[in-house]
Amino acid sequence: RKEVEQDPGPFNVPEGATVAFNCTYSNSASQSFFWYRQDCRKEPKLLMSVYSSGNEDGRFTAQLNRASQYISLLIRDSKLSDSATYLCVVYSGTYKYIFGTGTRLKVLA
């Protein structure tokens, strides 16, 4: 089992739709969790951190389920500009950040 797993997608959704991605992790001792957005051929940019049960920032909501070992990202009212790859990152201690391979989102006009 991979340490961090994401559905690669693509998720094709119409503008205005709500879409959710999940990310599962294998190390139950993992402490911190992050969602990044990465545009094609660009660097990852931090979307939000998840340290406890969840976090919300505008149209974006991240939730952590420690019992089932997954985090989720919910995007409401999708915009064309939300089209990107979303990376799940799990911090597992000793400067070890484990990156998922990303979920591609395409928002369609």
Add this chain to the structure above:
Amino acid sequence: DGGITQSPKYLFRKEGQNVTLSCEQNLNHDAMYWYRQDPGQGLRLIYYSQIVNDFQKGDIAEGYSVSREKKESFPLTVTSAQKNPTAFYLCASSIVRDQPQHFGDGTRLSIL
């Protein structure tokens, strides 16, 4: 504005050549990292540094070397021993461990 600067944006390496990728940050972060990204794969850690004059190997350190002589700078050398260097190289920093990382805009390395 604070941030991380990587240079060059594109780099071409000849067979048998060593090349050095630059990474400078003005965020006053203690920890710095180098990652490699290949198509369809997650970022893989090459080296990290917790503090000046200290650095540790990551998961794929073979064929690479680093130095950390200043807090702001963490250059990566891709040596001729790295047989498959073509990739997107990303430098990152964090204020301390377990805090989010901030990334530079990357260097694309190709073989001539």
